[in-house]
Amino acid sequence: MSFTVLIPARLASTRLPNKPLADIGGAPMVVRVAQRALKSGASQVVIATDSQEVIEKCADFGIRAVLTRGDHPSGSDRLAEACDILGLSDDALVVNVQGDEPLIDPGLIDAVASLLSARPDCAMSTAAHAIEELADVQNPNIVKVVLDARQTALYFSRSPIPAARDFAGQAWWKSGSALPKPLRHVGIYAYRVGFLRLFPTLPQAPMEQLESLEQLRALWHGHRIAVHITDTAPGIGIDTPEDLIQVRKLFP
Numbered sequence: 001m002s003f004t005v006l007i008p009a010r011l012a013s014t015r016l017p018n019k020p021l022a023d024i025g026g027a028p029m030v031v032r033v034a035q036r037a038l039k040s041g042a043s044q045v046v047i048a049t050d051s052q053e054v055i056e057k058c059a060d061f062g063i064r065a066v067l068t069r070g071d072h073p074s075g076s077d078r079l080a081e082a083c084d085i086l087g088l089s090d091d092a093l094v095v096n097v098q099g100d101e102p103l104i105d106p107g108l109i110d111a112v113a114s115l116l117s118a119r120p121d122c123a124m125s126t127a128a129h130a131i132e133e134l135a136d137v138q139n140p141n142i143v144k145v146v147l148d149a150r151q152t153a154l155y156f157s158r159s160p161i162p163a164a165r166d167f168a169g170q171a172w173w174k175s176g177s178a179l180p181k182p183l184r185h186v187g188i189y190a191y192r193v194g195f196l197r198l199f200p201t202l203p204q205a206p207m208e209q210l211e212s213l214e215q216l217r218a219l220w221h222g223h224r225i226a227v228h229i230t231d232t233a234p235g236i237g238i239d240t241p242e243d244l245i246q247v248r249k250l251f252p
Contacts, residue, residue, distance in 0.1 A: 003093035003113040003190070005042040006082050007033055008075045009065075010099075011051040020054055020099050022244055025251025027061060029238065030054065032102035032251070034063045039106035041113070042095065048082035074214060077200045083193050090194030093117060098187060102247060103235025108188060111228045116190040122152065123195035123223040126215070127188055129230045130181040134171040143185040143213060145227060153225040156185055156213050183227075186234050189215075195223065 009020040009030045016022065020030040027035070030047055037045045047058050047065035050072075058065040066085045072078045079096055088094065095113050097104055108127060116125035128145050136142050140158040148154055155161065162182070164172045173181040191199075195218075205220030218225055238244050 001041075001093070001114060001117045002043045003041075003095055003117075004086070004088065005034075005037040005040065005045040005095045005097050005109060006079050007037065007045070007047050007097050007099050008078050009047050009049040009051070009054050010075075010078070011049070011054060016238070016241060016244065019238065020049070020051075021057060022238070024102055024244075024248055028054075028057050029102055029244075030099045031058060031061045031063055033097060033099055033104060034058070035061075036102065036104045036106055037097050037109060040095075040109035042109065044086075046082065046086065047099070048078050050078070074200065076196065076214065079191075080197050080200055083196060088193045090192070090197070092193045094191050094193055094196060096189045096191065098237065100238040101188075101235065102238070103250070104188070105230075105232075105234065108186070108228075108230060108234070111230065112188055112190040115226050115228045116192070119152075119224075119226040121224055122226040123192055124215070124218055125190040125226040125228060126153070127186040127228045127230050128183040129186060129233055130173075131184045132181075134169075136184065137171075137182050143187075145183050145185045147183070147227055151227050151229065153215075153219065153227050155219070156211070156215055158211055158213070183229070184233075186230065187237075188234075 021028045024032050034045050048068050050070040055065045068078050068081045112125045137160045144161045145156045146154045202221050205217045208216040
């Protein structure tokens, strides 16, 4: 199996200006992400950015980067352009690793790529892990996913799903019930390149607009998403200055 890791890096950020270039232990954040991704089985790791400054900083650390347009409405559009720049075929596999995940597990990258390779019925794959605390189930900032018998996504939501009718307000998985734990979606995706080129052309789905979850567009249009269940929660993603301070402590 051969696959490419693409890391989108948009310089503009409302909560953390110039986030991709934030210093973490002497290297820009996006470089730290790429260094982790290079420990996976990817045949190549490439940054897709709208900034010449990011291109130059990556070059300083021997990280490949391509310059994409600055007017893309979503990260998927940016990745599709990067696939064209790299000349990837429609049947190639690409893993999208977010540029603010400097603690990404290389094994998780391999897992979602391997899953998609093994599931020709699916256009995408992603990951999830079991939720332990009721507050996380009820938190709208934590996206949940429910699966079918083959671990294919049925739905993603910010609401508590599945809705446990007989366990309202309770952590039913701690009550001795044999029912499965709720699952937290982990934002890593593998794509077949042909679908990645198609995706930006698909009309937005009503439920995508309601939930503000782009992956629901794929389900709305009948495309399947395979889900890898990981035993551990992902490392800290960097969304705020406080997150950055916490991660910097891990890089002497």
